[in-house]
Amino acid sequence: MSLTRVNAISPFKKKGDIAPPRKKLKVPRLFIFLCLSPWLFGIIFFTAYPMVSSFYQSFTKFNLIESPKWVGLDNFHRMFFEDDDFWKALKNTIWISAISIPLRICFAIFTAWILTKPKMGKSIYRTIFFLPSMVPAVAGTMAFTYIFNPAYGPINKMLEAIGIKEPPFWFMDPAWSKWGLILLGLWGIGDTMIIFLAGLLDVPTSLYEAAELEGASGWQSFRYITLPLMTPVIFFSTVTGVIGSFQYFTQAYVASGQVNDYSHSMYFYATHIYYSAFKAYEMGYASALAWVLLVITLLCTLVILKTQKRWVHYPNGSLFK
């Protein structure tokens, strides 16, 4: 009786029907543990404990010297209702992300696409396009603030030479400083471009040939073949772009130091956390800011994930479906 029941559940477990068990490899538990130990130590002391600790600190007042004092939701109340710098930083961050993320993606597609065209000199062009993304952020930013300087930088002289009467003051002008940073970001497009380039080279050429036979124009084959097949890469860059833009720090910090940005036009979210924690020594408040950052980033990522069904095409099924 019991035998038949077992058989009813799993038809393969009949006597004599079992393939001879493969000689099982002994799992070397100690070896696995030892190999993972650096990572385990790291994740406990540099990730897990700090996360718990900063979550707790976000509800406290803490200045490094005295021990943390519980203040409930005060930090969050202060952030949303009393701290003008928080809103300034948030607005600046949203402004620059809203412009630079789409712009970067378009520029990356464009540069990658044009790189697939020539028969000769491909690798030389690729090297040149990629190079600026290797330049250390501090050096690149210093160079940009200097060459875009309206008084003695050569860029505005060039702009005047090609007929632009009154070129902007770039980093010196609060209305233009973010555009300076955006240009700096576009200059370092290389790493994003390489991902797009890899994606473009993966598109089967037979698709383009078929399109050409059907009489599709260059634009049509780009719009209806290239672009849909690029959507997973666009999706990926959007997500990493959003995560990255809330941590945007070095370029803005260096640039605002170089030009004395009194009006805080280059004051971003990560800058605000840095100043709260390491200039004002308000560790509790800075932790609260960091957790709000995490929540915002997660929400944005979730929203993008939710919309992906509508516009992201996975040729071989999705990883996230």
Place this chain on the structure above:
Amino acid sequence: MSLYTPEKLAEIDAHSRKARRAKKWNQFLHMVGNHSLLIGLSAIFILPLYLVVVISLMSKGQAETRSLWPHPFVWHNYLEVFTAVPFLKWTLNTLFVSVMGTIGTVVSSVPPAYVLSRLQWKGRQTTFLIILSTMMLPGQVTMIPVYIIFSRLHWIPSFLPLIVPSFFSSAFSIFLLRQFFTSIPDEISDAARIDGCSEFKLMMRIIVPLAKPAISAIALFAFLGSWNDFFGPLLYIVENENLWTLGIGLNAFQGIHHVDTNMMMTASALFMAPVIIIFFFSQKVFIEGVTLTGVKG
């Protein structure tokens, strides 16, 4: 009578030749168009680097006149920069931190990546998912408690907070290595195991040599990551001028001492140079690394 009279045939031939010529002409135009676009873009990408080098060779007075060509060439700038700012010390500091960080990352990331890709065990998928999610975690969330840990250990200011964490694996490097290790056929491991090879030996003697491209990629990323890092040094070494790295030095020096702009450009050029030289020699490794994971550093 034939439909194709000789005249007709000649006409068709001429027509098709014309079409072929037109097509060739069209292709030629396309090529010219593409190349001029590519050259134009290249010029834009190169321009800032060109300007940095050119200004670094100008005299102090000329550097502030918006000129595009040094007159005269002041090669001396490249010697003077070592006395105008403690450039050698900054370089050595940066080099030390970067080399130690690279060693730490490689040594501590290979073993976890190995067990995550070459061995079957319970909890493997979960561990991998945790590693992936820590890659996405914004550093700001953990930054403050980590700072407090280091300050309790009295490690601030010192190089230790910049070096020690790299000995506890980097999620990104584990991810990149795991992607590569997975692509090595299992039969290689099986054969070695049947011959009685221990797991440790198998990792070090067989898999690691096979994964040289991936290991050089993570070494390269780790080195460049430390070399270009600004935020870490800003938190941990800014208080002690003797420990300054190139990034901190370049950024802070102008505020403290007045340094001429041509000198700053000279220093920037020297700061960029190693990275650019490394890039020219390791381009392939680098680009493969980016495409393997879709992320830089």
